[in-house]
Amino acid sequence: MADKVDIKHLEFAQAAAEEGQAATDQYGHSLVEFDPAAERRLRWKIDLVITPIICLLYLFCFIDRANIGNAALAGLKQDLSLEGYDYNVLLTVFYISYIIFEIPCNMACKLIGPGWFLPFLALCFGICSIGTAFVHSLGAACGVRFLLGKTLDQVCPLFDRSRSVRSGHAAWNRLLLFQVVSQRRAGISTVTCKCRRFPNAKSLTSQYITMAPLGGAFGGLLASAILKLSHFGGLHRWRMIFAIEGIITCGIALVAFAVLTDRPETARWLSEEEKKLAVARVKSERVGTTEVLDKLDVPKTLKGIFSPVTLLTGFIFLLNNITVQGMSFFLPTIVRSIYPDSTVISQQLRSAPPYVVGAFFTLMFPFLSWRFDRRVIFFIASSPLMIAGYAMFLGSIDSNVRYGATFLVASGAFAFGALCNAHVSANVVSDTARSAAIGTNVMIGNIGGMISTWSYLDRDAPNYHIGNGLNCASATLTLICSVLLLLWMKYDNKKRDGRDVDSQLVGLSTKQVQDLDWKHPGFRWRP
Template sequence: MASISTAIDAPGAFQDKTQMEFGKDIDRVDSNEVRTTSTESLDPAAEKKLLLKLDLFFVPIIMLVYLTCFLDRTNIGNVKVAGMPEDIGASPQEFSTAVSIFYATYVAFEPPWTIMMKWMTPRILLTSLCVVWSIATVFSGFITSIGGLYAARLVLGACEAGLFPALNLYLTMVYKREEQAKRVSYLFVCTAIAGAFGGLLAYALLKMDGIAGYEGWRWVYIIEGIFSILIAPIIWFGLPNDPSNAYFLNEEEKHMMKIRAAQRAQYMGSDEFSWEEVRIALKDPKLYLSGLIQFCQDILLYGFSTFLPSIIVSMGYSKIEAQYLSIPVYIFGGLCFLSVAYISDRLCIRGPFVILTNIPGILGYILMLCPTSNGVKFFGTFLCAVSVYNGPGLNLTWLNVNVAPHYRRATAIGVQLSIGNTAGIVAGQIYRTDPYVLGNSFSVGALGLAQLLVVIKWFYIRRCNEQKRRIENGEIADNRKVKTGDWELDFKYHL
């Protein structure tokens, strides 16, 4: 049996300002939520074993569902080089509009889906969205005009809008603040796998050209959509509404989950919806700084992940070569993010890693813009891949761990991603014609602006931590308007 140590305190020992120290890995317990005469701390070895079990059951499902989601979103880049625009009579401008129009509904629906997740329950929300966007993907294989493509992309955007923020929020229900970057990295690794697998799958499916009288690009949509539908039952049975009572946990592990929940009471907060928490989130400077950074980083994420095959074709490679040459680029970017996220969690440092990982991206885009050989330009795509995944993922984690309680964090995640994902509209317009000088130039400029914004946010958060320290030590008066959640004195922001 796992070792659990217990310390008994006298009744009434918890007051509203009591601070309970459980070590560096544990958040403060808010006494407004917890009234108990005992505090329990977990044996590190037992907790590590529990984390491994949580990862083994939750992470594959979360990765699988996001993999299919991103695959269905970005396969438009694969079908572009396979002749889809010509077959449906779409001009380059109309096709760019089809890429961008996805984000019109995507951006609009992100905040409401995120806030509604607890009310609808994760199981109902995620399963329903998966079914609808899968059907939209299948029907994309039967469109005959640009209007049909517009309609399919709008439905796809509305449904996929709820997935990524909801999965992020679900992770915060399972893991502590210092455990999250690595788990968020799994989601962004899925974007890399989707890019790699999407290119490989498209390469295979395009060979079905002519079967049953359908072009190869239609089979890309049909097969990938059917695959996504098969994921829906896995979501329903695999992601419980209450992770602390998951079907795969024994009684001892469920008790450990309750202890972890008590340790994270300040971070999670009440289960009751509060408009006041929404209002506080919307007035938080951290949210808007994070949103602007995400916008800059998402310029890369959506431009690169959607148009990498086209970018490679513009270097002089064939359309078929572009499909499989994109695979190692995506895999390299994903592996880099896994490594950096692990270090970020160990050190509880976020902003500086965003700055460091953006540097290779700046160099990569410069190589693609300069009059260099095709081999050098292709090498530049590997450098870009480092920034493409690390930047958005680490920045999102930086917001996740610095906003509490639950509904304040749900609002912040939804709004931040809405701001960031408007970059998808821009990406569809700047990557129109090869050799994509406008798109690559815009991307390197976005990275430069992101660097400046990260520095500003880092200094702002450091100032907030210092202000809390001085108030706690009695050096200055406490004139804060908000004193709950992440604004409490003992909530230390991750830098």
């Protein structure tokens, strides 16, 4: 029965898939058995349909956000008469809308459904990118960047970073609500709520988050290729970058309308048996859960926002984004300061290799975190790479040493997008709390992005002691906070082990039990 779910196991799945039926006992132990072969077929099917379009959307989300760094090398500052701190102001405007709309957009995505919401937003930010090609003043550029931040925020994450349409980042994660319900290796705690925590699960989050560093690499290569054109219509130089990349984004968004879906029940390309199995799998890992997509309510939303793990992880993500977003905006400028005599195209090309190395580590660290079902330990392991890289920047003026430092920084920095979103997602129970937690994590993290827009100033060139010192300090603080987070989670889990679950749940209704979320006595933090 290669295409059918095993009948014996389907009976379990059908019972657990019924609305109002739980798939765990009050201690969080699964009451449902699953056929491994059927699960494996389901994971592959969902992964093959969903993963390519998600990765492409995320890739061009990141490119559309970061291409302003490539445009700056291609004459944007001169054509718009940007002086002093004008360029930094232009970068900052993006993050104002990006931060403001993060949580509201994540909640809107939950209400509307990511199957339509995300492609629509992707189409909007593609249009905004095209619009940037036609600006002629700082005011017009700021207006378009504000709109880009609003839509970009909403498109990107679970996943995720986003980065790109960041209110979207939260939305990304919501998209992955279903998208990862049975990701190919079934996510141990990816940013979405649909991942089963199998010990042999590989995070889809890392697959799409990898598009961020690859977006930086591909963005530099694409910008170099575009700049070799004499013109595109009536557009020249940096204007071609925004126009061509925006058009590609719009095309991908139109394809996404036909492919993406909100949840297993609405996936036209899943059989009824597969839909039931998908729903049952999700419920079997959530203590006290009787529905896959719970209704939006205030108690669960607040649980997601004010979870201590969410807040501290968000602060760690903030520190990391000072580096990640700083690299996305300023790496071409940094490379130009290292190789001032190279051509613009050569400088664009040199900005690509560090991103490729960053992409490798963005896959490796989440892969290992999946393998060992741990995330905070990889926060701790990544930080020294960034510290070493910025120490090299601060301690040497040799071109080879400084260029090598960009590889170390990229190796440690980019994996945090997947790891932080996966961490907050793994440490709440309900879908609503997860949406709020991811939105909060990304919102706090993007404050770091705003800080990064002021980290590299023209007056600090060419060695950028202020920017490199700031990033070295933030990486060091990341290491300290990560160690404290790990110690606290282990300490609190020991306290929870001494609780009497039965006595603490006596007299509570089903809704009251579900509203406990991470305060449920049977819940344990997953470091």
